[in-house]
Amino acid sequence: MYHAFISGLPDLAFETEKKWTQPDDFLNQLATVLQKDELQWATLLWLRKYHAGIAYYLNDKDCIKKLPDGFPAEVFDSESDSFSLLPNYIKRLVYWKESTEDAINEVKISNKIQHFYFEDLANAENRFMNKWADLELNLLNYLSTQHGNSPEKKQTVIIQGNDYADLLSDFTDNSRIIKSEFPEAEEIDKARQNKNLLEQEQAFTKLRWQAIDSINRFEYFSVDVVLGYFQKLLMLERWTTIFQKEMIEPDDLAEKWIQNYYEN
Secondary structure: OHHHHHHOOOOOOOOOOOOOOOHHHHHHHHOOOOOHHHHHHHHHHHHHHHHHHHHHHHHOOOOOOOOOOOOOHHHHOOOOHHHHHOOHHHHHHHHHHHHOOOOOOHHHHHHHHHHHHHHHHHHOOOHHHHHHHHHHHHHHHHHHOOOOOOHHHHHHHOOOOOHHHHHHHHOOOOOHHHHHOOOOHHHHHHHHOOOOHHHHHHHHHHHHHHHHHHHOOOOOOOHHHHHHHHHHHHHHHHHHHHHHOOOOOHHHHHHHHHHHHHHO
16 A cells, blocks of 8 residues: 555656646545554654644734634633544643643743653654654754753753754853764754745755655655655645745845744
């Protein structure tokens, strides 16, 4: 089944102007191909694009941004009958928000949803999900700590979830171990020398794209190939949305995109 499905997939390149299957449509196709646990892994990848809307809603329930289909607003109340519709990591987010007595804002909610999300990816019994979670978490944390933040500020932006996050918390940004324990750091640093923020972000996405190819280098007809392909579709969708925005100056667009991506 995998052989036939994967053989029929068109080649993908990081070119947003070309036609490709929309992620939502592809997820519907996967419902007929994957086993139940495999479909849950794919759904985890898909749900991430809704994190900003979920964090926004939980911070201010008078305003609702786009939420996943089938997620009515009341689903985010643990006493609601529809609460069971939520995936485990968002349930943990709701429980955390309802039980914490500390002051909470959208940034804290965003950091916490990422923390729970990457935990679920890391705990999935799948090789691609585990490796992708590690790469993405390390990349996000490395970028978010490379701006000369104070120790106190750095602790608020680091997403906990693996040993590298602990290293970033314990060592200064220019410590040798910060670079040596994250092989992609050198390529990221080169990209950051580009003053064009949008081109920087494109470089980071291409790094992710290449990482998927590396993770699946010796995989040919397994669910890992399907998951990697789906993650590439999600990246293409995000960039197509960015380029289709109208009436936004490039610098403003880059700033808004970066703030949305790294905080949510």
